[in-house]
Amino acid sequence: MPEAADEPLLRVEDLCVSFRSERGLLRAVDRLSFTVAPGEILAVVGESGSGKSLTSLAVMGLIDDPNAVLTGSIRYRGRELVGLPRRELRKVRGDEIAMIFQDPMSAMTPVYTIGWQIAEQVQAHSRLTRRQARARAVDLLGEMGMPNPAIQVDRYPHQLSGGMRQRAMIAMALSCNPSLLIADEPTTALDVTVQAQILRLVEQLRRDHGSSIVFITHDMGVVAEIADRVMVMYAGKVVERGPKPDLFATPGHPYTVGLLDSIPPMAGAKPRRLPAIPGAPPSPADRPDGCPFGPRCAHRHDSCRVDPPLYRRGRQDVSCTLVPEGADA
Numbered sequence: 001m002p003e004a005a006d007e008p009l010l011r012v013e014d015l016c017v018s019f020r021s022e023r024g025l026l027r028a029v030d031r032l033s034f035t036v037a038p039g040e041i042l043a044v045v046g047e048s049g050s051g052k053s054l055t056s057l058a059v060m061g062l063i064d065d066p067n068a069v070l071t072g073s074i075r076y077r078g079r080e081l082v083g084l085p086r087r088e089l090r091k092v093r094g095d096e097i098a099m100i101f102q103d104p105m106s107a108m109t110p111v112y113t114i115g116w117q118i119a120e121q122v123q124a125h126s127r128l129t130r131r132q133a134r135a136r137a138v139d140l141l142g143e144m145g146m147p148n149p150a151i152q153v154d155r156y157p158h159q160l161s162g163g164m165r166q167r168a169m170i171a172m173a174l175s176c177n178p179s180l181l182i183a184d185e186p187t188t189a190l191d192v193t194v195q196a197q198i199l200r201l202v203e204q205l206r207r208d209h210g211s212s213i214v215f216i217t218h219d220m221g222v223v224a225e226i227a228d229r230v231m232v233m234y235a236g237k238v239v240e241r242g243p244k245p246d247l248f249a250t251p252g253h254p255y256t257v258g259l260l261d262s263i264p265p266m267a268g269a270k271p272r273r274l275p276a277i278p279g280a281p282p283s284p285a286d287r288p289d290g291c292p293f294g295p296r297c298a299h300r301h302d303s304c305r306v307d308p309p310l311y312r313r314g315r316q317d318v319s320c321t322l323v324p325e326g327a328d329a
């Protein structure tokens with residue numbers, strides 16, 4: 001389908017993911033909307049349980065829990081993916097979208113060597129021969145910082161350590177030069193040098209192939225390094241989003257302020273005096289009425305009893321009543 005000039009690569013609108021339970025329908029992802037432009041790196045941040053993985057699995061069409069209920073719209077190059085038959089979806093996904101999973105084992109087949117699996121991916125997206133695809137697999141594993149890639153390539157996933165499996169999975173996702181890469185905490189299990197290398201490879205994918213990247217991370221330092229735009233999630237919702245420079249310079253939501261506060265100050269930088277955020281986010285089973293961040297918020301006041309909409313503030317959208325008057329809801 002031809003793309004309109006201003007059509008984002010990915011447009012998610014009012015996405016809800018709920019689970020049937022004894023206590024009724026529990027909403028884990030709550031009316032989430034966002035877009036990803038061609039060639040853009042969107043960082044998604046938020047504490048554990050905020051719905052980051054579920055959102056990516058929804059885009060991939062990989063939520064297979066029979067108790068899950070998904071509503072809303074996910075359009076890729078203008079084409080609706082919600083409700084698409086599995087076979088069609090698999091085709092869009094295989095040709096265009098790749099994901100680095102938080103759990104590497106979920107992306108790998110235990111009965112094939114990692115080299116075989118990477119070569120399969122490479123061959124599905126190129127005209128390389130089996131021998132060339134295997135050589136490419138060895139190169140990719142080397143680029144991921146895997147020692148002795150020519151030997152490791154013949155190992156099975158269970159023969160590798162967690163960090164090595166993570167590298168093999170990233171190699172697999174990058175090998176097909178996807179138009180959209182969803183990377184769910186790809187660097188968490190890796191040491192700092194390898195992390196830096198992975199970030200460079202992701203940037204290279206964007207530079208060489210114009211790919212868009214959704215990069216999920218807990219680490220605001222990584223966000224600072226790699227993102228064009230940032231989406232902050234809390235309790236299944238967007239609480240703030242905007243271009244990285246704006247969001248870092250003038251965070252609008254107290255939660256974003258708290259997250260930014262978790263970055264160790266750089267040498268010479270003025271340390272922020274704001275305290276880290278005490279408490280933990282609510283689970284889908286006990287979300288408070290009103291602003292979901294209210295119970296942890298130092299600025300909480302009466303109007304927080306109503307869940308705030310996203311207010312426009314400059315180039316940012318902020319779901320907080322503290323946004324100065326005059327902002328557009």
Ligand SMILES: Nc1ncnc2c1ncn2[C@@H]1O[C@H](COP(=O)(O)OP(=O)(O)OP(=O)(O)O)[C@@H](O)[C@H]1O
Pocket residue numbers: 019028046047048049050051052053054055065102283284
């Ligand atoms: N199959 C399921 N059934 C019921 N609840 C689920 C299911 N999968 C996820 N959830 C709940 O949905 C919420 C969001 O989960 P999700 O895995 O998306 O969080 P996350 O932001 O990726 O967290 P983390 O940073 O720990 O990876 C969590 O509260 C989780 O317990």
Ligand SMILES: [Mg+2]
Pocket residue numbers: 052053054102184
């Ligand atoms: Mg997750």
